[in-house]
Amino acid sequence: MSGDKIGTDNLNTKLISVKRYLPDRSTEPYWQSFELPVDDSTSLLDALNHIKEQLDSTLSYRWSCRMAICGSCGVMVNGIPKLGCKTFLRDYDGEIRIEPLAHFPVQRDLVVDMEIFLEHLAAVKPYLIDDNPVKPFDPAAPQTYQQSPAQLARYKQFANCINCGLCYSACPQFGLNPEFRGPAAIALAHRYNLDSRDHGKKQRMAELNRHEGVWSCTFVGFCSKVCPKHVDPAAAVNQGKVEAAKHTLIALFKG
Amino acid sequence: MDKSSSQRFDPLTRTWWLKHRFFKLYMVREATVLPLVFFILCLLAGFVSLLQGADSWQGWVAFMGSPIVLALNLLALAASLFHAATFFVLFPRVMPLRIAGHRLPDNMIVAGQWAGVLAVALLFFWLLGRA
Numbered sequence: 001m002s003g004d005k006i007g008t009d010n011l012n013t014k015l016i017s018v019k020r021y022l023p024d025r026s027t028e029p030y031w032q033s034f035e036l037p038v039d040d041s042t043s044l045l046d047a048l049n050h051i052k053e054q055l056d057s058t059l060s061y062r063w064s065c066r067m068a069i070c071g072s073c074g075v076m077v078n079g080i081p082k083l084g085c086k087t088f089l090r091d092y093d094g095e096i097r098i099e100p101l102a103h104f105p106v107q108r109d110l111v112v113d114m115e116i117f118l119e120h121l122a123a124v125k126p127y128l129i130d131d132n133p134v135k136p137f138d139p140a141a142p143q144t145y146q147q148s149p150a151q152l153a154r155y156k157q158f159a160n161c162i163n164c165g166l167c168y169s170a171c172p173q174f175g176l177n178p179e180f181r182g183p184a185a186i187a188l189a190h191r192y193n194l195d196s197r198d199h200g201k202k203q204r205m206a207e208l209n210r211h212e213g214v215w216s217c218t219f220v221g222f223c224s225k226v227c228p229k230h231v232d233p234a235a236a237v238n239q240g241k242v243e244a245a246k247h248t249l250i251a252l253f254k255g
Numbered sequence: 256m257d258k259s260s261s262q263r264f265d266p267l268t269r270t271w272w273l274k275h276r277f278f279k280l281y282m283v284r285e286a287t288v289l290p291l292v293f294f295i296l297c298l299l300a301g302f303v304s305l306l307q308g309a310d311s312w313q314g315w316v317a318f319m320g321s322p323i324v325l326a327l328n329l330l331a332l333a334a335s336l337f338h339a340a341t342f343f344v345l346f347p348r349v350m351p352l353r354i355a356g357h358r359l360p361d362n363m364i365v366a367g368q369w370a371g372v373l374a375v376a377l378l379f380f381w382l383l384g385r386a
Contacts, residue, residue, distance in 0.1 A: 023261035079274055105262040113262060150356060172278065175267040219345060220281045235348035242350060 006040040006090065014038045014089055016047055018059065019099040021106050029106075031097075032056070038089045044098070045073050045084035048110075061110040068228055071164030074101050075110050081169035081226045103168055103175040117165055120181045124189035124207050129200025151196040158191035158236050160229040167223035167233050173216050180216040181207070183223040183233035190236040193243065201243075209244035217241070284341050287334035294331040297324070343368040 013035055021029040034051050045063055052059050064070040066085045073084035076099040078092070089096065104112035167183035168174050174182045181189075189208055193201045208214050217237045224234040272278040297319065304315035318324060346368060347361040 021263055023263070027263070029263060102265070103267075105264045107262055172267065172271055175271065218285075220278070221345070222277050222281075225277060232348065238345075238349040239351075 008039045008041050010040045012038050014047075014092070014096065015094075016051070016089075016096045016098060018051070018110070019097075020059070020109055021100075022058065023108065033095075040088075040090045042089050043085050044075070044077065044082070044087040044089060044096075047089060048073075048084060048098075059110075060108045069162055071162035074164045074166050074169070075099065076102055076169065081166040083164060083166070083228050086228055101165055101169040103171070103178070104165070112165075114165055116178055117163075117168055117182065117184070120185040121163070121188065124181060124185050124204055125200055126185070126188040126192055128192065128195065128198050129203060130197070145197050147196055154196075155191045155194035158187050158194070158231055158233075161188055161191075161231050161233075162229055164228065166226045166228065170222040170226040172220060172222075173218060177212070177216060179212045181213055183217075183237060184231075186214060186217075186240055187231055187233040187236035190240050190243075193240075205244065205247045208240050209247055214238075214240040214244050284338060287338040290327060290331035290334045293327050297328065339368075339372065 015033055015035050017031050017033045019029055020032050034055050036047055036050050036055070038047065043066075045066060048059065048061050048063070052061075061073070061075070061084070063073040063084065065072070068083055068086045071083070074081060075084055076082075076097075077087055078097050079099075081101060098110065100106045100110045100112050104114060104116070107113050161184055163184060165184070171180075171183055174180045186208060189204045192198045193204060214237055217234075219234060219238055221234045224232045227233060272282045301315050301319075304311040319328075343365050344361075347359070347364040352359040352364060
């Protein structure tokens, strides 16, 4: 967009091609084109809803919040992973090609199976682990979970992940080896490792400090480029490498 | 019905990195190692010829002066500078430095690394200029 004003009176038609896959009809995917009316405010999710409601009700896709917080509507737009609700057709000239998120098994049309991502997420224990022994009640003791703004600032960026999976579709290492824990899971592990209230770093390191953990990453960096919440998972993974190297060295000297 | 039996999966092809500009740029960054390997081999050959005596050394000097070798080594220099430029930008993201509780701005870390390159380069110009 140049300096043109964005308006809803700027009506237009655009061509969208969707990669369809209907396993109950055919084992082969195929491309289907739709021409639809758009204005400057039309998001890709609006366009998919228009197709489903007006043109072809058999189209399947996921969505929920329409405001880039639920992380459901990720698709490939001209080969780049994007959230449908955060992508506006005004930014595209010519044909727009929509595919399901790359590197995941496709169940139907734009719906992928994210099971493996959820497994990776669970494996890194993305929650506060407090292994302090239970102490008898002490009214004079400070409150258990106090945190200063400075302590919060250390991990806040990595806490903004919405689990949309765009970074997994951007990561060629995950595409080559789905056992790689991947950007979002490692970013979330790093977020808890940086949290002053957490004591679970040792448990997570066993998961991170191995080939399928941080060491599969070659810092392609595309995960951070596509992240809709600016989490910068590539930075988290590579800070994780530094931590993993420290962990190895310390373990070496402790025997 | 078993849910996995009806799923389709597109495995990555060998040409995955040709898909768009960002991946190509990544592969260029990784490929900078190839001209650098050539430079390292030249350097090793120089050490060997130095041990073998004057004739061998003169031969190596002549070899290094040939236009194609000069061109390849200039390419290696350009490649290493390009790699440095991409690497220096990544550094503050991998190792954010903190001084007295405050995060050092990224561009200061990048500038510091280039200052280091300049210092090493000047040191070598001075050493070689004296010889």
